[in-house]
Amino acid sequence: MNAAPETGYGQHVAIIGLGLIGGSIARGLRVAGGAASIVGCVATTEDAKRAVELGIVDEATTDLGKAVAGADLVVVAVPVGAMADVFADLARAMPAAAVITDVGSVKMAVITAAREQLGARIGRFVPGHPIAGTEHSGLEAGFGALYEDRRVILTPTPETDRDAFAAVEALWRALGARVTEMDAAHHDEVLAATSHLPHVLAFALVDTLARMAERTEIFEYAAGGFADFTRIASSDPALWSDIVSANRDAVLPVLDRYIGDLEALRGAIAGRDGAMLTSAFGRAKQARDRFASQYIQDQG
Amino acid sequence: MNAAPETGYGQHVAIIGLGLIGGSIARGLRVAGGAASIVGCVATTEDAKRAVELGIVDEATTDLGKAVAGADLVVVAVPVGAMADVFADLARAMPAAAVITDVGSVKMAVITAAREQLGARIGRFVPGHPIAGTEHSGLEAGFGALYEDRRVILTPTPETDRDAFAAVEALWRALGARVTEMDAAHHDEVLAATSHLPHVLAFALVDTLARMAERTEIFEYAAGGFADFTRIASSDPALWSDIVSANRDAVLPVLDRYIGDLEALRGAIAGRDGAMLTSAFGRAKQARDRFASQYIQDQG
Ligand SMILES: NC(=O)c1ccc[n+]([C@@H]2O[C@H](COP(=O)([O-])OP(=O)(O)OC[C@H]3O[C@@H](n4cnc5c(N)ncnc54)[C@H](OP(=O)(O)O)[C@@H]3O)[C@@H](O)[C@H]2O)c1
Ligand SMILES: NC(=O)c1ccc[n+]([C@@H]2O[C@H](COP(=O)([O-])OP(=O)(O)OC[C@H]3O[C@@H](n4cnc5c(N)ncnc54)[C@H](OP(=O)(O)O)[C@@H]3O)[C@@H](O)[C@H]2O)c1
Known part of the structure; x- marks a missing residue:
């Protein structure tokens, strides 16, 4: 048919x-x-x-x-x-x-x-x-x-x-x-979280490392996890500058929330607070595993 | 033979x-x-x-x-x-x-x-x-x-x-x-940058999003870029808590450098400074593309 x-x-x-x-x-x-x-x-x-x-x-x-x-x-x-x-x-x-x-x-x-x-x-x-x-x-x-x-x-x-x-x-x-x-405003908030923020974070990481003195060696010893994590940092810079500028009002709140959470984790690392780290990482793993089983068809 | x-x-x-x-x-x-x-x-x-x-x-x-x-x-x-x-x-x-x-x-x-x-x-x-x-x-x-x-x-x-x-x-x-x-100390610095920091960032992102009110919907509208970016957040929480605690002295400096760079990008987004964003994203893309062509064999 x-x-x-x-x-x-x-x-x-x-x-x-x-x-x-x-x-x-x-x-x-x-x-x-x-x-x-x-x-x-x-x-x-x-x-x-x-x-x-x-x-x-x-x-x-x-x-x-x-x-x-x-x-x-x-x-x-x-x-x-x-x-x-x-x-x-x-x-x-x-x-x-x-x-x-x-x-x-x-x-x-x-x-x-x-x-x-x-x-x-x-x-x-x-x-x-x-x-x-x-x-x-x-x-x-x-x-x-x-x-x-x-x-x-x-x-x-x-x-x-x-x-x-x-x-x-x-x-x-x-x-x-x-x-x-x-709703358009809601779309912009959801995409700020799942797409625009991750792009900013990935670009920021690769740029941070690329500006370190040991940069050649750093990349030489990176493994598969790093390759996946930074894939989106190979995206077009002008396109993404354009996107995060146009969606500034939705990107900033979730970026600020992220920076706040990251600073709390920094405190836990500094204090070797294993319980706090394990519980934050554990919540993340649980959410990521659920996401993977529900929404990713072609898991590697 | x-x-x-x-x-x-x-x-x-x-x-x-x-x-x-x-x-x-x-x-x-x-x-x-x-x-x-x-x-x-x-x-x-x-x-x-x-x-x-x-x-x-x-x-x-x-x-x-x-x-x-x-x-x-x-x-x-x-x-x-x-x-x-x-x-x-x-x-x-x-x-x-x-x-x-x-x-x-x-x-x-x-x-x-x-x-x-x-x-x-x-x-x-x-x-x-x-x-x-x-x-x-x-x-x-x-x-x-x-x-x-x-x-x-x-x-x-x-x-x-x-x-x-x-x-x-x-x-x-x-x-x-x-x-x-x-050298062991050098190893710890290099791996803090290419492995331990990315794991912290990925765990932090998924945890930040998972604790937002709209979390179910957020993950529902995530695409392939998000799946790759967050793959390492499915790693074992206790193992990684252990790793970042043990390597605290090498992780903290590169994490602080990253938070500083991220705050500068935040300022550029807030000010819609397209030139600054494009140049930071562009440096990142260049470094990521070079990394991909030199070190990744199985590019998708
Ligand atoms: N990339 C993604 O993952 C993705 C996903 C969903 C939606 N989008 C959206 O899709 C749209 C296109 O993105 P893309 O990924 O297809 O980018 P792309 O591959 O760079 O294609 C952009 C197209 O727009 C043209 N263009 C660029 N600047 C222009 C200008 N100032 N005036 C008129 N045309 C111009 C380009 O022509 P030249 O090649 O001659 O510059 C090219 O044909 C964007 O709005 C983006 O937000 C992107
Ligand atoms: N995962 C990576 O990507 C990676 C890469 C390179 C190096 N490493 C290193 O490799 C080592 C093992 O990691 P893995 O990924 O193989 O982890 P894994 O799959 O969880 O295996 C860890 C092994 O250690 C045992 N174990 C756990 N806690 C223990 C304890 N307190 N005392 C004695 N044995 C214990 C486990 O037994 P049970 O299952 O019974 O708990 C299991 O057999 C770690 O030092 C890690 O830093 C990991």
């Missing part, structure tokens, strides 16, 4: 930005086979040429107006800080009925930018965030299976049209993702 | 503690095939029975004296904090010529304990630490290939006999490891 491809998201899809996230959407849509055309918008003519060569999209252009001219659905997959400018251009160039969604890792800042730039089209806008990624970025980094069995959080505004929401939901379903709805 | 198994470590090997580290040594020696007998010492008769059933050792006992009676080489693979007691028993029970080595993650504290307990036998003692492990522990956690292509750091004291050092080097070679020699 061959199920007909899911097409509730429209025939013509335009993707602004073909990096890890946008490029993976394009590749996944190809495989799913429901869209009549996929057009990509990128920054340079070289990337446009390369995107078509790689078979990611049917057409690629550096001209946003051209990219979205016939679009039913526009996916904005650029860094959060670049979205306001893209929205301003879209408000001028997009067909009136087209649905617009984004993939930004922060939702409140993107919604504010959308309200300011999209004007009367705000009802067509469905804010979204796929909970999937790797530490790689750029045109070559994407892959079609990135969203399979992953969660995508949609954070509609009070103005969001029902049919626009349904179209974006259909897009992610076609890519194999599981869609959840959430 | 079948190379004769490496046997420079002696015919009769006793391993005190058959957890992840000791059990992996036993399993690896079985495969290497150079020892005439491998005897394990464990805490309970159930574990002794199970260890023989699993085929990890030829014999297992809860009686340390029995375990080491005919040994050429004794490997102590218990938590760092338990080593002093084991050394005290060994000083009474071990044949005079037997070589003794340990696998503890901290070296200065173990050497101090060895000096206090081993007395005249201190020349037979070769402190060691395999840079290999997983977040699992116990009798079932070990595997014979754990040390293949891994580094083992030996930190001999001025008293260490040359032949004892050579025997322990031969043991690790037989298991496929690469042996390096290092």
